[in-house]
Each structure stands twice: as structure tokens, then as C-alpha cells.
Amino acid sequence: GAVVSQHPSRVICKSGTSVKIECRSLDFQATTMFWYRQFPKQSLMLMATSNEGSKATYEQGVEKDKFLINHASLTLSTLTVTSAHPEDSSFYICSATPGPTWDEQYFGPGTRLTVT
Amino acid sequence: QKEVEQNSGPLSVPEGAIASLNCTYSDRVSQSFFWYRQYSGKSPELIMSIYSNGDKEDGRFTAQLNKASQYVSLLIRDSQPSDSATYLCAVSGGTSYGKLTFGQGTILTVHP
Numbered sequence: 001g002a003v004v005s006q007h008p009s010r011v012i013c014k015s016g017t018s019v020k021i022e023c024r025s026l027d028f029q030a031t032t033m034f035w036y037r038q039f040p041k042q043s044l045m046l047m048a049t050s051n052e053g054s055k056a057t058y059e060q061g062v063e064k065d066k067f068l069i070n071h072a073s074l075t076l077s078t079l080t081v082t083s084a085h086p087e088d089s090s091f092y093i094c095s096a097t098p099g100p101t102w103d104e105q106y107f108g109p110g111t112r113l114t115v116t
Numbered sequence: 117q118k119e120v121e122q123n124s125g126p127l128s129v130p131e132g133a134i135a136s137l138n139c140t141y142s143d144r145v146s147q148s149f150f151w152y153r154q155y156s157g158k159s160p161e162l163i164m165s166i167y168s169n170g171d172k173e174d175g176r177f178t179a180q181l182n183k184a185s186q187y188v189s190l191l192i193r194d195s196q197p198s199d200s201a202t203y204l205c206a207v208s209g210g211t212s213y214g215k216l217t218f219g220q221g222t223i224l225t226v227h228p
Binding site: 034043044049093095097103104106107108109 | 161214
């Protein structure tokens with residue numbers, strides 16, 4: 001149980017375009033989903049917390065207008081990187097947790113974004 | 117001061133040995149503690165969670181928690197080459213309830 005999927009697994013886009021990444025919980029309903037970014041040889045950095053039906057909460061320094069998060073259902077959250085630039089190239093990973101008092105997070109396989 | 121700190125590594129152990137990974141945290145009211153394993157190019161995989169003081173064993177893995185010392189560790193017995201990965205300590209609760217704060221990770225290499 002506790003399987004989280006992400007799509008696409010890898011994407012290459014041109015500078016200035018937008019990219020959407022989907023995160024799905026496959027066998028449980030995820031009240032909360034989290035989006036992380038990981039640069040090479042660094043640890044995971046939390047970008048935002050997404051609760052179903054409400055606006056995402058962004059961490060300090062993360063531009064909410066650039067990284068649009070939508071958590072439209074209990075099994076799906078999307079991250080859209082708008083007007084992507086080469087410095088946005090990174091490994092984006094989502095995680096999900098089944099409920100408000102359940103703090104084990106299960107991670108998706110990640111999406112490797114390369115902006116050329 | 118980093119919120120979650122791990123021994124920097126890299127750590128290299130021979131196959132069959134015990135690998136010991138350590139982590140300290142700064143938020144005294146943290147409640148939940150996790151160890152994740154991350155292979156190169158992959159996302160983290162949860163291998164242990166621990167919530168109360170003492171030891172918790174799961175197969176070859178033992179997590180140890182000492183809240184008074186703000187210290188959590190992971191022991192891997194009978195280490196295998198397939199255990200070679202980056203191990204991430206993560207903490208939640210307290211002032212950051214529901215959010216995980218990760219350490220920088222310790223690279224473990226198990227050599228045959």
C-alpha cells in the first residue's frame with residue numbers, strides 16, 4: 001500500500017515554457033501532499049504544502065506565482081512550473097500523507113526537469 | 117545551526133558489518149522521526165519511523181531514539197552492497213507539525 005505516482009518521470013522543455021507535473025496517490029486518499037525540489041548532491045527542500053480544496057502554503061523563498069500548485073481531489077495534486085528557466089532544472093518530488101494526524105510521508109518517483 | 121544534522125560521511129563498511137548512522141535535531145518538541153533511503157537518481161523510500169524513546173527493530177534495521185539528547189540513529193546489521201545509498205534522517209512535529217525537515221544525508225557504501 002501507500003503508492004504515489006508522478007508523471008512525467010522526465011521532461012525537457014525550452015526556456016520560457018510551462019511544465020505541469022502530476023502527483024497521484026494510488027491506493028489511499030491524501031489529505032495533504034508536499035512538493036520538494038532536490039538539486040544534485042543536496043538534500044530535499046520543501047517547496048510547498050498542498051491541502052485538498054485549499055490554497056497551497058509555500059515555503060519562504062518559493063515564488064507562488066512561478067510554481068502553481070493545485071490539489072483538486074484527494075488523489076491528485078499538480079505542480080506547474082511557469083516560464084521555466086535553466087535554473088529551474090532540478091529533481092521535483094511529491095509526497096503524500098493519508099490524513100491530518102498521520103505524518104508518514106510516501107514519496108513519488110520524482111520528475112527530472114531539464115530546461116534548455 | 118542546522119535543524120537536522122547527520123554525520124557527514126561518506127561511510128564505508130565491509131559487507132556483513134554493522135553500519136551506524138547518526139542524526140541530531142534542534143527542535144526539542146519534535147515528535148516523529150524517520151529514516152529514508154535514497155538511491156542515486158531515485159526518490160526517498162521510507163525504511164523506519166520511530167516515535168518514542170528506545171529501540172525499534174525491523175529486520176536488519178534498528179532505529180534508536182533519545183529525545184533527551186535529541187538524537188536518533190539507524191543501525192543496519194549484516195550490511196549488503198544493496199544497502200549502498202544515501203540515508204536521510206527526517207523529523208516532524210513540534211513547531212513544524214506535518215512537515216518533514218531533512219538532514220543533509222549520509223552516503224553509505226558497503227563494499228564486498
